[in-house]
Every structure is written in structure tokens, then in C-alpha cells.
Amino acid sequence: MADNSAARPGRRNNRHSSDERSSQHERPSRDEHPCRNKRHSRDEHPGRSRRYEAVRHYLLFAAAWTRVAWQYRASVLLLAVGQFLATGLDIAVIGVLFTRVPHLAGFGLAEVGFLFGTSCTAFAVSNMFFGTLERVGERIRDGSLDVMLVRPAGLLVQVATDGFSPRRLGGIVQGVGVLALSLAGLDVPWTPGRVLLVATMIICGVGIFSAVWIAGAAFQFAVEQAAEAMNAVTYGGSFLTQYPMSIYGRDGMRLLTFLVPLAFLNWQPALYVLGKPDPLGLPSVFRFASPLVAAVLLTLAAVAWRAGLRHYRSTGS
Amino acid sequence: MRGGVGTYLAVARYSARRYAGYRAATVAGAFTNTVFGIIRAYVLLQVWHQRPGLGGYDTSGVVTFVFLGQGLITSMALFGGGIDLPERIRSGAVAMDMARPVGFQTWWLADDAGRAAVQLLTRGLPPTLVAALLFDLRLPTPASPAAAAGTASAAGVWDAAGVWGLFAVSVVLGFLVSFGLRYLIALTTFWLLDQRGLESAYTLFTVFFSGISMPLTIMPGVLRDLAEALPFAAMMQIPADVLLGNRTGASLVAAIAFQVGWAVALLAAGRALTAHATRKLVVQGG
Numbered sequence: 001m002a003d004n005s006a007a008r009p010g011r012r013n014n015r016h017s018s019d020e021r022s023s024q025h026e027r028p029s030r031d032e033h034p035c036r037n038k039r040h041s042r043d044e045h046p047g048r049s050r051r052y053e054a055v056r057h058y059l060l061f062a063a064a065w066t067r068v069a070w071q072y073r074a075s076v077l078l079l080a081v082g083q084f085l086a087t088g089l090d091i092a093v094i095g096v097l098f099t100r101v102p103h104l105a106g107f108g109l110a111e112v113g114f115l116f117g118t119s120c121t122a123f124a125v126s127n128m129f130f131g132t133l134e135r136v137g138e139r140i141r142d143g144s145l146d147v148m149l150v151r152p153a154g155l156l157v158q159v160a161t162d163g164f165s166p167r168r169l170g171g172i173v174q175g176v177g178v179l180a181l182s183l184a185g186l187d188v189p190w191t192p193g194r195v196l197l198v199a200t201m202i203i204c205g206v207g208i209f210s211a212v213w214i215a216g217a218a219f220q221f222a223v224e225q226a227a228e229a230m231n232a233v234t235y236g237g238s239f240l241t242q243y244p245m246s247i248y249g250r251d252g253m254r255l256l257t258f259l260v261p262l263a264f265l266n267w268q269p270a271l272y273v274l275g276k277p278d279p280l281g282l283p284s285v286f287r288f289a290s291p292l293v294a295a296v297l298l299t300l301a302a303v304a305w306r307a308g309l310r311h312y313r314s315t316g317s
Numbered sequence: 318m319r320g321g322v323g324t325y326l327a328v329a330r331y332s333a334r335r336y337a338g339y340r341a342a343t344v345a346g347a348f349t350n351t352v353f354g355i356i357r358a359y360v361l362l363q364v365w366h367q368r369p370g371l372g373g374y375d376t377s378g379v380v381t382f383v384f385l386g387q388g389l390i391t392s393m394a395l396f397g398g399g400i401d402l403p404e405r406i407r408s409g410a411v412a413m414d415m416a417r418p419v420g421f422q423t424w425w426l427a428d429d430a431g432r433a434a435v436q437l438l439t440r441g442l443p444p445t446l447v448a449a450l451l452f453d454l455r456l457p458t459p460a461s462p463a464a465a466a467g468t469a470s471a472a473g474v475w476d477a478a479g480v481w482g483l484f485a486v487s488v489v490l491g492f493l494v495s496f497g498l499r500y501l502i503a504l505t506t507f508w509l510l511d512q513r514g515l516e517s518a519y520t521l522f523t524v525f526f527s528g529i530s531m532p533l534t535i536m537p538g539v540l541r542d543l544a545e546a547l548p549f550a551a552m553m554q555i556p557a558d559v560l561l562g563n564r565t566g567a568s569l570v571a572a573i574a575f576q577v578g579w580a581v582a583l584l585a586a587g588r589a590l591t592a593h594a595t596r597k598l599v600v601q602g603g
Contacts, residue, residue, distance in 0.1 A: 078514060079517075082514075082517045082518075082521070085521055086517075086520075086521060086524075089521065089524050089525050089530070092525065093525075093530045093531055096531060096535065096536055096537070096540075097360075097364050097531065097535075099537045100364060100368055100371060100535055101363075101364050101367045101368060104360075104363050104364070105363055223341055223345075224341075225339055225341040225342035225345060226341065226342075226345045227342075227345065228342060228345040228346040228348075228349050229344075229345035229346075229348050229349060230345075231349045232348055232349040232352040232353070236349065236352045236353055236356065239353065239356055240356045243356075243359075243360055243363075247359050247360060247362075247363045248356075248359050249359070252359070
């Protein structure tokens with residue numbers, strides 16, 4: 001959440017250079033757009049090998065960027081510690097609040113810690129995989145997205161791995177740490193069903209947050225300067241799922257269930273794990289709907305990303 | 318101090334104009350501040366429903382506090398940045414800045430003041446207005462209890478105007494503290510060549526100790542003493558308390574004196590460090 005609204009004029013200065021660039025730069029017409037050609041050629045491959053290729057490219061690029069980052073070991077380690085501390089501030093705030101009240105909306109410290117740990121872990125993992133997508137608007141402005149389009153690898157994979165750094169492990173360590181502590185403090189019978197649901201909710205949480213990153217990046221094709229609005233759903237989504245959703249009131253819960261389905265990130269499954277009733281009285285099948293919601297959101301995000309890319313007309317227009 | 322007041326006003330004006338551009342980015346940023354404000358307001362309301370009056374705030378007081386914090390984030394640069402100096406030091410362009418016949422620190426103060434003034438309006442007002450629609454806020458009006466008068470009378474109008482005036486003074490002082498600290502961090506680039514480490518440390522401190530996460534008055538024991546002694550309290554907690562009418566009489570004087578003290582200390586330190594940095598640059602240039 002530390003990045004919530006840092007307005008960096010330095011970034012904005014890129015605009016001038018990209019404007020100059022585009023005046024000299026002839027925009028490719030629709031048919032000869034490099035991305036189109038690439039997609040035609042890739043359509044010849046069956047779906048599975050294409051997905052395999054994407055994963056292979058992702059690991060390749062991420063490894064390359066990690067080697068780059070590792071040249072500055074001290075810097076990476078310090079940044080990782082910084083990320084760990086930044087994430088730690090949120091739990092510190094919760095800790096201070098709990099010195100004043102015994103519970104929040106009927107949830108004790110370990111229970112809120114469980115929500116925090118699952119949300120934070122899922123967010124930190126998705127942030128490591130797709131966090132750099134928030135810089136898509138910047139790439140459009142400075143023209144580097146065009147360079148990526150002509151490379152023989154998927155654009156999403158390239159943007160997502162660009163500047164990949166192990167420093168983001170700091171956030172994951174914090175999330176997993178809080179989750180472990182909260183699990184130790186919870187007083188619930190650990191049935192196989194519960195254990196399975198905890199694992200599932202983290203995996204689905206990563207899926208849901210990844211969908212949010214991808215959709216937010218797609219939105220930047222429409223509004224280049226919207227990077228900060230994206231923070232409202234990414235960092236904001238991570239922040240709001242750290243607390244029991246019942247604090248947002250009945251209307252808030254309905255909104256977060258049906259319109260912006262972040263309730264499926266950890267709230268709904270957590271109700272089952274913690275053995276709490278749903279304040280909205282929704283059917284129990286909702287507790288187990290996270291995989292479905294994650295799949296639907298990822299599909300929608302992929303559609304949005306492709307639509308955004310189709311409308312991309314290079315910089316300067 | 319070299320250079321006339323007119324020069325610095327011109328610098329501030331051009332800086333303001335630069336930051337008044339990029340409307341989509343401004344709307345996006347204000348939207349994010351508002352969303353975070355709403356979430357945080359709900360979280361804190363949950364605490365205050367159980368403990369009304371905690372830390373000296375009633376429920377509408379704490380919601381107002383949250384949104385004042387969100388409104389001040391950008392103009393007080395609570396997440397760092399705002400001063401373009403580090404980039405200019407790295408590129409060497411700072412030599413041009415130093416050659417100008419104006420005070421170096423004052424030049425950057427004027428530049429940052431222009432930014433802060435614009436962002437106080439464009440990033441401060443929208444969250445507050447949205448909050449006024451969604452929640453019950455406690456802002457001083459002629460009839461509000463914060464202004465001491467129960468009814469809208471001539472005295473009430475003056476009281477409310479007085480509170481807003483004091484708030485304006487407190488915001489300006491808070492800005493000077495924020496600038497003083499960020500300027501020092503920016504200057505370290507002369508020696509470290511990279512200020513990002515210190516800048517992220519600054520952000521960690523402002524998030525926890527300025528009041529944007531929660532009122533500092535609810536922190537337990539030693540933590541609260543520490544929070545109220547650090548300069549970060551001057552950037553958000555004190556201006557908000559002044560507007561909410563939580564500071565009156567001696568406590569008000571102490572709060573303003575605290576802000577003045579930190580502003581003077583940090584600006585003086587900045588001045589001294591600027592002199593060192595100037596010598597350093599000459600050495601580096603051969």
C-alpha cells in the first residue's frame with residue numbers, strides 16, 4: 001500500500017520525450033501491426049503448447065531479470081527488507097487497534113490475522129508475478145511497448161517480467177509469517193476439508209489478484225494515466241480484504257460479493273474455515289465458489305487485455 | 318538570501334502550472350485516495366462504535382480525521398517525492414541550478430510550494446467532498462460545536478473562520494516540515510547518488526507516524542510519546558486536530574510551537590547541508 005498515491009513528476013516527464021518520438025515515428029496500419037502478425041503465426045500452434053511457451057518464457061525472463069537484480073545484492077536485500085516492513089505496517093496498525101478493542105465485528109486478533117495473512121500472501125505472490133503490469137501506461141508513453149511487440153514472445157509475459165525482482169519476496173515472507181502465526185492462534189478443529197480450503201483460497205486469491213492486475217493494465221490502454229486509479233483496486237483490494245467484510249455494512253458486502261467479487265478472495269472461504277455464519281445469509285455453496293470466481297475473473301481479464309491490445313495505436317495519438 | 322520574492326513567486330507559479338496538467342492522472346489519484354479513505358473510515362468506525370470518544374474523537378470526528386489525512390497525502394508528499402532534485406544531481410544538471418543567482422534551497426522550496434498548493438486543491442478537495450456525501454463529517458461551520466457556538470451567530474461565524482485560519486497556518490507549517498525533511502533526503506543524493514533507500518524509510522515513518530493510518534492519540538504508552546515527538550506528527554495529525562477543534566488554548570500554542578520548532582530545525586539543517594553539498598560538487602567537478 002506504500003505506493004498508493006505517489007505522484008512522481010519524473011515519470012510524467014517521459015511524456016515529452018514520447019511525444020517527440022511519435023512525431024518521427026510512423027504508426028503501423030491496422031493490418032501490418034506487429035502484434036497481429038505475431039498472433040496469426042501463434043494461432044497455428046495448439047493451445048496447450050502456446051501456454052507452455054508462455055510459462056517457459058516467463059521463467060526465462062524472470063530468471064534473467066533476477067540475475068540482473070542480483071548484481072546489486074545489497075540493494076535487493078534492503079529493498080526486500082523494506083517490502084517486508086511496509087507490509088508489516090498494516091499488521092502493526094491492526095495490532096494497535098487490538099490494544100483498544102477485543103474484537104473487530106466479532107473477529108478476534110487471530111481471526112483478523114488469518115484474513116490478513118491469506119489476503120497478504122495472495123497479494124504478494126500476484127504482485128511478484130504481475131505487479132509490474134501497473135507500468136503499462138508508462139511503457140505506452142515512452143514507446144518501449146512497441147519494442148516488446150516486435151519480439152517473438154507474448155506481450156503480457158514480457159511486461160509482467162520486465163524489471164522482475166526478488167525484492168517482492170519480502171512481502172510474501174510477511175504474509176506467510178502472519179498466516180502461520182494466526183493458524184497457530186486459531187481455535188478451530190483442523191479437518192481435511194478446512195486444510196484443503198485454506199490452500200485453495202490462497203491459490204484462488206493469487207488468481208483473483210492476478211486478474212485484477214491484468215484487467216487494470218488493460219484499462220491503461222484506454223486511459224494511459226490511469227495507473228493510480230489501478231492502485232485503488234490492487235492495493236485497495238488487498239487492504240480491504242485484510243479485515244472482516246462485515247465492517248463494510250450489508251450494502252458494502254453485497255457490492256463486494258456481486259459487483260466487485262473480492263468477497264471470494266478470502267472472506268467467503270474464511271467463514272467456513274473459522275466456522276462463522278454469513279451475515280448476508282448467502283447459501284453455503286458460496287464458501288466454496290472461489291475457484292469458479294477466480295476462473296471467470298481471469299477469463300474476463302484475458303479478454304480485456306486482448307481488447308486493449310487490439311485498440312492499441314502506439315504512443316502520441 | 319539572493320533573488321527577490323517575485324522570482325520565487327514565479328518559480329512557484331510555473332511549478333503549480335506544471336502540476337495542474339495531467340488531469341486524468343489527478344482524477345485517478347484522487348479516486349484512489351477516496352477509496353482508501355472509505356475503507357479506513359469503515360475500519361476505524363468499527364473501533365469507535367465499541368469505544369466512543371477514544372483518543373478524543375467522536376465517530377464523525379474520526380471519519381473527518383481519516384479523510385483529512387487522505388486529502389493531505391499528496392500535498393504533504395507523505396509518500397515521498399515532489400522534489401526533482403535527486404534526478405538533477407545524478408544527471409549533473411544541478412550545476413545549472415547552483416549557477417543561478419538565487420538561493421538554492423529557497424528555489425526548491427518555491428518549486429515544491431507550487432506543487433503542494435495545486436495538489437491541496439486537486440487532490441485534497443475531491444476525497445473530502447465525496448466523504449461529505451457518504452459520511453457525517455465534523456467540519457467547523459458557524460453552527461457546529463467545534464466552533465464553540467451552538468447557533469449561527471456573528472460570533473459563531475468568526476469562531477469558524479478562526480478555526481479555518483488556524484488550520485491554514487498549521488497546514489503551511491506542516492508543509493514546511495515535510496519540505497525540510499524531503500529536501501535533506503534529496504540532498505543526500507550528492508553523497509549516496511541514490512536517495513531511494515532513505516525515501517522509502519521516510520514513507521514507512523509517515524505511514525505509521527503522521528496519523529494517516531490512525532490517530533496517534535490511540536497508540537499505547539511509549540509508542541504514542543515517540544509518535545508525538547517525531548516531525549511526522551506535524552504533517553497531518555496536528556493540522557487535523559486543529560481543524561477538529563481538539564487543540565485549544567495552551568495545547569494549541571504547544572502544537573503550533575512544535576510545528577515551528579521542527580520547521581526551523583529542518584530548514585536550518587538543510588541550509589547547512591546545502592553549503593556542504595556545494596563544496597562537494599566543486600570537488601567532484603575537479
